[in-house]
Amino acid sequence: MMSAAITTRPPTAPVPHAPAAGGTRRRSRLRTRLELALLLAPALVLFVGFVMIPIGVAAYYSLYSWSGFGPLTDFVGLDNYVDALSGDVFQSAVGHNMIIAVLSIVVQLPLSIGLAMLLNRKLRGRTFLRMVVFAPYVLSEAVTAVIWLLMLQPGGFVDEVLRAVGLGGLVQLWLADQSMVLYTLFLVITWKYIGFGVILLLAGLQGVPAELREAAALDGASPWQTTRHVVLPLLGPTIRVWIFLSVIGSLQLFDLVWIMTLGGPANASTTMAVYLTDHGFKRYEFGFGSAVAVILFIICFVFALFYQRFALRRDTEGAVTSGVR
Amino acid sequence: MRSRKPLALFAAAAFVLAGCGGGGGDASTEGPVTLTWWHNRTTEPMKSKWQQIADDFHKTHPNTSFTIEPIQNEQFQTKVPLALQGNTPPDLFQQWGGGALADQLKSGKLADITEASSGWIGPLAKNADGWKVGGKQYGAPYLMHAVGFWYRKDVFANAGITSTPTTVDELNAAVAKLKTAGIVPIALGGKDRWPDAFYWAYFAVRQCSVDTLKKAVEKTELADPCFTKAGENLKSFLDTKPFQDGFVGTPAQQGAGSSAGLVANGKAAMELQGDWQPDVMQALTEDKELASKIGWFPFPSVPGGQGDPTVMLGGGDGFSCTTRAAKACAEFLGHLVGDDVQKILAETNSGLPVTPAGVAALKSEPHKVIAAAMSKASHVQFYFDTAFPTKVGQALNDTIANFFAGQGGPDTIVKSVSEAAAGNK
Numbered sequence: 001m002m003s004a005a006i007t008t009r010p011p012t013a014p015v016p017h018a019p020a021a022g023g024t025r026r027r028s029r030l031r032t033r034l035e036l037a038l039l040l041a042p043a044l045v046l047f048v049g050f051v052m053i054p055i056g057v058a059a060y061y062s063l064y065s066w067s068g069f070g071p072l073t074d075f076v077g078l079d080n081y082v083d084a085l086s087g088d089v090f091q092s093a094v095g096h097n098m099i100i101a102v103l104s105i106v107v108q109l110p111l112s113i114g115l116a117m118l119l120n121r122k123l124r125g126r127t128f129l130r131m132v133v134f135a136p137y138v139l140s141e142a143v144t145a146v147i148w149l150l151m152l153q154p155g156g157f158v159d160e161v162l163r164a165v166g167l168g169g170l171v172q173l174w175l176a177d178q179s180m181v182l183y184t185l186f187l188v189i190t191w192k193y194i195g196f197g198v199i200l201l202l203a204g205l206q207g208v209p210a211e212l213r214e215a216a217a218l219d220g221a222s223p224w225q226t227t228r229h230v231v232l233p234l235l236g237p238t239i240r241v242w243i244f245l246s247v248i249g250s251l252q253l254f255d256l257v258w259i260m261t262l263g264g265p266a267n268a269s270t271t272m273a274v275y276l277t278d279h280g281f282k283r284y285e286f287g288f289g290s291a292v293a294v295i296l297f298i299i300c301f302v303f304a305l306f307y308q309r310f311a312l313r314r315d316t317e318g319a320v321t322s323g324v325r
Numbered sequence: 326m327r328s329r330k331p332l333a334l335f336a337a338a339a340f341v342l343a344g345c346g347g348g349g350g351d352a353s354t355e356g357p358v359t360l361t362w363w364h365n366r367t368t369e370p371m372k373s374k375w376q377q378i379a380d381d382f383h384k385t386h387p388n389t390s391f392t393i394e395p396i397q398n399e400q401f402q403t404k405v406p407l408a409l410q411g412n413t414p415p416d417l418f419q420q421w422g423g424g425a426l427a428d429q430l431k432s433g434k435l436a437d438i439t440e441a442s443s444g445w446i447g448p449l450a451k452n453a454d455g456w457k458v459g460g461k462q463y464g465a466p467y468l469m470h471a472v473g474f475w476y477r478k479d480v481f482a483n484a485g486i487t488s489t490p491t492t493v494d495e496l497n498a499a500v501a502k503l504k505t506a507g508i509v510p511i512a513l514g515g516k517d518r519w520p521d522a523f524y525w526a527y528f529a530v531r532q533c534s535v536d537t538l539k540k541a542v543e544k545t546e547l548a549d550p551c552f553t554k555a556g557e558n559l560k561s562f563l564d565t566k567p568f569q570d571g572f573v574g575t576p577a578q579q580g581a582g583s584s585a586g587l588v589a590n591g592k593a594a595m596e597l598q599g600d601w602q603p604d605v606m607q608a609l610t611e612d613k614e615l616a617s618k619i620g621w622f623p624f625p626s627v628p629g630g631q632g633d634p635t636v637m638l639g640g641g642d643g644f645s646c647t648t649r650a651a652k653a654c655a656e657f658l659g660h661l662v663g664d665d666v667q668k669i670l671a672e673t674n675s676g677l678p679v680t681p682a683g684v685a686a687l688k689s690e691p692h693k694v695i696a697a698a699m700s701k702a703s704h705v706q707f708y709f710d711t712a713f714p715t716k717v718g719q720a721l722n723d724t725i726a727n728f729f730a731g732q733g734g735p736d737t738i739v740k741s742v743s744e745a746a747a748g749n750k
Contacts, residue, residue: 065748067431067716068407068410069406069428069432070432083749146579150579153580154569154570155582156582173570176570176573176575177574178730264518264730265573265726266726266727266730266732268730278723281403283716284406284428284715285716
């Protein structure tokens with residue numbers, strides 16, 4: 001469109017009301033730049049100082065075998081990366097992160113959509129129910145972890161509730177069974193974060209015009225058809241943003257695991273970030289820890305780039321292009 | 326859906342910020358000096374006790390004042406390396422000695438107080454050894470710790486156990502009796518890993534001679550076959566299933582369902598833990614009479630082992646000085662191991678005093694028993710995770726924890742030490 005607009009006017013043709021406007025335009029351009037500099041500078045300084053430089057420094061440390069004390073002298077090249085990537089524990093940690101990410105999408109997403117639709121209807125005590133669903137999200141992650149750690153002990157609150165309602169057969173060694181522990185953690189994660197998904201999707205649902213549903217209903221669409229073909233497509237942008245946040249969160253999962261299991265038993269619930277803390281800080285192997293941090297960063301960054309490019313692009317297109325002239 | 330701070334970046338930022346501290350003065354000062362003191366007693370009564378002790382010291386030594394920063398125990402692991410890498414480390418800070426101390430020496434910021442301490446280190450005798458590296462004193466303990474079995478007298482009596490076990494066979498018999506009586510024989514906080522390590526360490530201490538133990542720590546390797554044998558003994562012990570269900574997921578000290586909580590509430594009969602356990606247990610139960618119901622006995626002897634049955638597993642709480650104000654700091658450390666302060670510490674039951682005068686002032690019955698066992702011991706073996714360099718000690722703990730969870734064998738544990746020492750991850 002822009003190129004079309006330019007070619008319709010011969011390049012040599014005088015610009016209308018040129019001389020007078022030239023000065024003000026230059027002045028206003030200068031002013032725009034000043035404004036930009038003023039507004040962006042603080043954020044830029046912080047971003048460079050606290051994000052870019054640390055990443056660079058971590059990458060530098062990661063090339064050394066370094067206990068955190070004294071100067072960096074023991075250059076090992078990419079050995080730390082090779083050690084991490086070839087280690088069983090790190091590989092299984094990556095696997096655990098992937099399982100959590102996939103489960104989040106497969107289990108939490110439908111659950112969030114369902115709850116959001118339910119809470120979007122006019123029903124008695126709706127505000128209260130919304131609050132109940134959202135409450136766990138407000139709790140700090142450390143508090144959540146300690147509460148659930150205590151409730152999930154054998155014979156603890158969870159077991160007693162299950163037995164009281166006649167579901168004693170479901171009782172497990174929630175945190176002690178190596179084949180169970182990751183799923184137990186996933187249940188706690190779901191409990192904690194489902195409220196965020198619901199609130200996000202509720203906001204998305206507010207953006208679905210009632211007229212569209214009414215029109216669909218008038219055309220004879222069943223409620224299911226309306227949901228499937230009208231509401232869900234319009235929720236698309238919200239869902240895609242939720243998936244993005246959820247996957248990044250899953251990849252960086254730490255606090256909950258650290259407090260509830262320390263990655264155990266026998267590394268059955270170790271995540272990449274847990275492995276990083278365990279081997280970087282606890283063992284005083286800061287070079288190696290930095291290498292793991294860099295790997296984690298690259299995985300998240302690559303995912304973010306690809307997701308932006310292929311999934312979020314449509315959603316952000318309007319926002320980005322409408323500002324460009 | 327999770328939204329948390331990007332950890333990788335955060336960790337990276339922490340690495341960098343450590344390098345940005347302002348320059349501090351380096352001269353060993355004679356004039357007025359303010360000591361920045363990092364200790365790990367964030368709860369009462371010790372928090373105010375330390376404040377009081379510092380205030381009293383200031384009264385008699387007006388040139389020395391304090392800025393006290395109580396810091397949560399677990400945070401020392403991350404804060405100390407960062408501080409020592411920066412330019413303004415604390416002047417004295419919590420120090421557990423052993424391999425971690427040797428690691429920290431590489432920063433060049435720790436003060437050698439061999440000379441400064443010569444006037445007061447004598448009464449500490451062997452207790453001060455853990456804070457020595459290469460024959461030089463880089464700190465001193467103010468309280469020692471020792472590990473042994475805490476048990477409930479009432480539960481033992483109900484199960485018909487009349488005397489505390491002195492051999493592993495007797496321990497096994499007690500475990501069987503307690504099972505018959507329908508009670509968990511031993512509680513274990515396996516989630517936290519370090520309680521698992523106590524068992525392996527004690528089986529090693531009972532199986533190996535004192536010389537072998539010393540050599541193993543010196544060389545950072547478990548080459549002697551006695552260490553493998555210790556793992557085999559541990560395996561046989563684990564096979565008797567002495568612990569509560571799901572012990573690998575049980576925390577050591579959090580809540581009534583923790584291992585400490587199980588014993589405190591009479592749901593388990595024993596726990597292998599440090600001398601600090603009575604306070605930990607008391608916080609987890611409503612039972613005000615708990616103190617009268619619990620007793621202590623040392624880890625039993627192992628038939629056929631070359632280890633001396635009097636040897637204890639333990640460690641200690643101490644402080645190291647950094648170079649800036651080493652003189653004033655060392656003087657203060659001398660004050661902490663002096664009779665007055667040691668007597669105050671004895672009354673808190675938060676550890677074992679480091680000097681005979683302090684031990685004589687102990688009031689609690691079990692602590693007197695532990696202190697007596699310590700003074701009788703031919704050797705006090707530092708917890709292996711502290712004795713070894715940090716990366717080796719942690720690798721050993723992790724391997725032992727995996728062993729408790731059914732992964733690996735006695736030889737895996739032995740190998741983990743040499744592999745970690747060689748830099749394998």
